Amino acid sequence: MLEIKNLHVGLEEEDKQILKGVNLTVETGKVHAIMGPNGSGKSTLSYVLSGKDGYEVTDGSAELQGVDVLDMEPEERAAAGLFLAFQYPVEIPGVGNMTFLRTAVNAQRKARGEEELSAAEFLKVVRAKAKSLKIDADMLKRPVNVGFSGGEKKRNEILQMAMLEPKMCILDETDSGLDVDAMKLVAEGVNALRDAGRSFLVITHYQRLLDHIKPDVVHIMADGKIVKTGGPELALEVENNGYADILAEVA
Amino acid sequence: MSAKLKNKGVVPSITVPDGGKWASEARQTAAALLAETGLPHRRDEYWKYTDPTTLTAPEATPAAIFESDEPLPFDGVDAVKIVFVDGVFDAAQSDALELDGVEIETLSDAAQKDIHWAGSVYGVLEGRGQYPVSRPLASYNTAMAEQGFVIRATGKAAKPISFIYLHESETSDAVIHHTIKLDEGADLTVLENGPAAARINAVMEVEVADTAAFHHVRAQGRDHERRTATHIFARLGTESSFKSFTLTVNGILTRNDAIIEFTGDNANATVAGACAGDGAFHHDDTVFITHDAVNCESRQVFKKVLRNGAVGVFQGKILVKADAQKTDGYQISQGLLLDENSTFQAKPELEIYADDVACSHGSTVGAIDDTALFYLTSRGIPHKEAQDMLTLAFLGEAIDEVEDEALADDLRALLEGWMARRHG
Ligand SMILES: Nc1ncnc2c1ncn2[C@@H]1O[C@H](COP(=O)(O)OP(=O)(O)O)[C@@H](O)[C@H]1O
Ligand SMILES: [Mg+2]
Numbered sequence: 001m002l003e004i005k006n007l008h009v010g011l012e013e014e015d016k017q018i019l020k021g022v023n024l025t026v027e028t029g030k031v032h033a034i035m036g037p038n039g040s041g042k043s044t045l046s047y048v049l050s051g052k053d054g055y056e057v058t059d060g061s062a063e064l065q066g067v068d069v070l071d072m073e074p075e076e077r078a079a080a081g082l083f084l085a086f087q088y089p090v091e092i093p094g095v096g097n098m099t100f101l102r103t104a105v106n107a108q109r110k111a112r113g114e115e116e117l118s119a120a121e122f123l124k125v126v127r128a129k130a131k132s133l134k135i136d137a138d139m140l141k142r143p144v145n146v147g148f149s150g151g152e153k154k155r156n157e158i159l160q161m162a163m164l165e166p167k168m169c170i171l172d173e174t175d176s177g178l179d180v181d182a183m184k185l186v187a188e189g190v191n192a193l194r195d196a197g198r199s200f201l202v203i204t205h206y207q208r209l210l211d212h213i214k215p216d217v218v219h220i221m222a223d224g225k226i227v228k229t230g231g232p233e234l235a236l237e238v239e240n241n242g243y244a245d246i247l248a249e250v251a
Numbered sequence: 252m253s254a255k256l257k258n259k260g261v262v263p264s265i266t267v268p269d270g271g272k273w274a275s276e277a278r279q280t281a282a283a284l285l286a287e288t289g290l291p292h293r294r295d296e297y298w299k300y301t302d303p304t305t306l307t308a309p310e311a312t313p314a315a316i317f318e319s320d321e322p323l324p325f326d327g328v329d330a331v332k333i334v335f336v337d338g339v340f341d342a343a344q345s346d347a348l349e350l351d352g353v354e355i356e357t358l359s360d361a362a363q364k365d366i367h368w369a370g371s372v373y374g375v376l377e378g379r380g381q382y383p384v385s386r387p388l389a390s391y392n393t394a395m396a397e398q399g400f401v402i403r404a405t406g407k408a409a410k411p412i413s414f415i416y417l418h419e420s421e422t423s424d425a426v427i428h429h430t431i432k433l434d435e436g437a438d439l440t441v442l443e444n445g446p447a448a449a450r451i452n453a454v455m456e457v458e459v460a461d462t463a464a465f466h467h468v469r470a471q472g473r474d475h476e477r478r479t480a481t482h483i484f485a486r487l488g489t490e491s492s493f494k495s496f497t498l499t500v501n502g503i504l505t506r507n508d509a510i511i512e513f514t515g516d517n518a519n520a521t522v523a524g525a526c527a528g529d530g531a532f533h534h535d536d537t538v539f540i541t542h543d544a545v546n547c548e549s550r551q552v553f554k555k556v557l558r559n560g561a562v563g564v565f566q567g568k569i570l571v572k573a574d575a576q577k578t579d580g581y582q583i584s585q586g587l588l589l590d591e592n593s594t595f596q597a598k599p600e601l602e603i604y605a606d607d608v609a610c611s612h613g614s615t616v617g618a619i620d621d622t623a624l625f626y627l628t629s630r631g632i633p634h635k636e637a638q639d640m641l642t643l644a645f646l647g648e649a650i651d652e653v654e655d656e657a658l659a660d661d662l663r664a665l666l667e668g669w670m671a672r673r674h675g
Binding site for chain 1: 621622623625626627628629630631632633634636637640641643644645647648
């Protein structure tokens with residue numbers, strides 16, 4: 001599904017390398033987790049994959065279902081099936097959440113040559129999905145993320161994911177700032193989307209989210225590289241011993 | 252007056268139209284003032300950012316007719332429709348001038364009479380608005396206008412009056428003057444699309460008596476080459492309300508002046524505007540609000556989106572006189588520049604002589620928020636569409652000032668359509 005090879009990324013504005021040769025393959029239908037200390041480059045990887053400005057790829061490649069995504073516009077990547085649940089969802093005053101969702105869903109359908117959803121069809125689907133994420137009508141009506149609590153913002157990300165039905169879902173610290181109940185809700189939302197044709201890359205600082213979203217593979221990222229890869233037990237090791245042991249071991 | 256003489260511009264040679272006593276007097280007074288001030292020029296303090304040359308030239312610069320098959324703004328609103336073609340009233344295309352609670356008369360009819368209530372408004376509010384800043388284009392208008400309506404609302408109007416201006420001649424040079432009076436407790440909505448002609452000089456004087464409410468919503472549409480100077484002069488009585496909103500797209504030159512005076516306590520006024528300009532577009536909002544009564548609230552909300560060298564100007568002044576305690580004056584002007592070629596100039600001014608007032612003003616200019624843009628595009632919304640969404644959201648905050656929800660929705664839809672068409 002997603003194949004990243006030797007990815008080197010620096011900042012456009014200053015001479016700073018952040019990703020220093022990332023190799024990572026996420027197979028179709030699998031859930032991979034990336035853990036790692038703050039500042040190791042996890043968010044950068046997610047931004048570069050989804051096409052944010054300001055980064056420069058100096059070497060390597062990233063392919064989604066065999067297609068190079070690094071030259072695509074963000075909207076093309078989205079239409080190709082890539083989705084990023086932001087670590088910090090953006091507030092957009094003046095744009096209604098519902099309008100935003102519908103525009104996004106229909107833009108992707110259009111880009112893929114599918115028929116657009118009518119307002120009524122869309123409403124029906126969004127209501128059902130919002131309900132299971134405990135997102136009320138008011139949150140749908142309000143401007144995108146404006147005045148939402150941390151937990152509401154994260155649930156709103158999952159709602160977008162549920163509506164857009166991407167192939168490759170990247171979740172960046174979706175658990176940060178959530179209490180246990182909110183985390184369960186989010187995890188349920190994610191688990192409901194798991195299927196044989198969809199892959200996940202779950203970025204998290206802590207193991208606890210992985211109790212709810214069971215990964216197939218766990219990677220440890222440090223200083224811009226994947227330094228260790230293992231099964232779910234690797235996450236438990238981090239939980240118990242922190243990163244220091246692992247980093248010392250690979251150093 | 253010496254300050255004005257120092258700045259004196261060209262005095263046009265004009266002969267005021269014939270009319271009855273009140274109209275002749277008003278016209279001659281305006282002509283005399285114009286002879287004193289001369290026409291505006293670039294050295295005038297309030298014309299520093301906008302070159303008035305094409306507005307004051309003897310002839311209008313020809314303007315190609317803008318062909319469009321889209322419905323006119325406010326087409327769906329149930330209103331008394333009054334049509335002007337190139338600035339001339341067209342009775343055949345208009346509805347009957349009948350509306351419960353409102354008297355509607357042409358300026359030319361009213362001006363024939365020797366005595367008319369219009370004499371207490373026409374040229375009077377405009378005249379009060381000539382100090383401390385002279386407004387020679389309005390003087391010219393008052394002296395020369397033969398087109399326009401004289402409207403008096405005595406109660407709550409059953410529906411809006413909608414002025415529809417059509418532009419059919421490439422050389423039309425329109426001078427239009429509306430005189431509006433709302434009696435105590437009256438409520439009237441006036442809609443305008445335009446005005447339209449190759450060149451337009453439009454004045455609207457609005458007397459809002461105690462407890463009356465006036466609503467004005469205007470759409471200055473897609474006619475690219477028009478040149479427009481408009482003035483609104485309003486005087487507000489006790490507990491009255493005045494709201495004016497203007498949406499502008501395109502137009503090579505637009506100067507909208509609003510001069511509002513509070514003379515009765517506990518009144519409120521809002522002047523707001525949203526504009527979107529692309530390329531050869533110069534748009535200037537100049538507002539002067541005088542608080543001369545207690546506990547009045549004024550709001551100025553102006554938003555401009557500019558691209559490809561378009562220019563936006565905002566000059567807004569709040570003058571609070573010594574007795575105007577408990578004044579609440581708010582002013583915000585914001586420019587959104589979609590590229591580096593466009594410019595937004597803002598000149599906010601506060602002049603306050605009372606001590607118990609709350610006045611605030613702010614002005615910002617900036618580019619589109621990249622973080623928001625990335626968020627939208629990362630969800631699959633194409634770049635242009637995402638930019639439009641953010642632009643509409645930005646302008647939407649000014650449209651929010653329109654009280655009537657249905658009209659506000661009309662304006663949003665209109666703007667959305669205009670934006671979509673830009674992409675061809
Ligand atoms: N736009 C940027 N400008 C400056 N530094 C950046 C930028 N993006 C990332 N960095 C730096 O790159 C490193 C990796 O950051 P990030 O990808 O956010 O790490 P993580 O998500 O693993 O905490 C950090 O040192 C961070 O400060
Ligand atoms: Mg991060």
